[in-house]
Amino acid sequence: MSAFGTYLDHLIYGYYPYLVGTVFLVGSLLRYDHGQFTWKTGSSQMLSSKNMRLGSNLFHIGIIVIFFGHLFGMLTPHWVYSPFLHAGTKQLLAIVVGGIAGAMCLVGGAMLLHRRIFNPRVRASSSTMDTLILGLIVFQAFLGMITIIFSLGHMDGEMMLTLSSWAQAIVFFGGGAAAYMENVSWIYKLHIFLGLTIILLFPFSRLVHVWSVPFGYITRRYQLVRKRG
Secondary structure: OOHHHHHHHHHHHHHHHHHHHHHHHHHHHHHHHHOHHHOOOOOOOOOOOOOHHHHHHHHHHHHHHHHHHHHHHHHOOHHHHOOOOOHHHHHHHHHHHHHHHHHHHHHHHHHHHHHHHHOHHHHHOOOHHHHHHHHHHHHHHHHHHHHHHHHOOOOOOHHHHHHHHHHHHHHOOOOOHHHHHOOOOHHHHHHHHHHHHHHHHHHHOHHHHHHHOOOHHHHOOOOOOOOOO
16 A cells, blocks of 8 residues: 555544544534524425335334444444354344345435425425535435445454444544455444434434433323313
């Protein structure tokens, strides 16, 4: 690898994640503190409900599975599961589950993006950031599906372990994270870079509404509703 390529690897996969994390956390706090009235999904269902439910359900179920799959899959150290799960088996499991969830996210997201661009009423009520962030997520899901093809070429799980080592070095401040990315294929590098960029844009988009997931609703006491007289 050339000196310039090494420099880019260290810049994008060594320093950029910490810039992204800082903007993500500080930006979300500032958005909550100064712009609570913009802390919403901005649903356009009332403007046009055609294909809305199907596309939304596919998109949200797919992206939730992908998020938690990446979260636990990338940040769980190998020694935790190695006694009972081979790295290659874990990769196969990730390909199957991730492939299904990725297809759901891609199809559902494409339906919502098409609706947002080509439905005049929805387009008129959408901001540039609304369309941009949805487009990036759809493209990211597409890249994720492409990475499956590359992963099928090496089912020993080594690439998955390499990417997990990079993620753990970043999150747990292990140092030398960029070194793990030196021999990684361009498709994985692009997928990671775009994922980091989506996180960077998170505080400035409608994605902040995920912080408002009503977990308290699950644990709250039942409310008794009685008829009058």
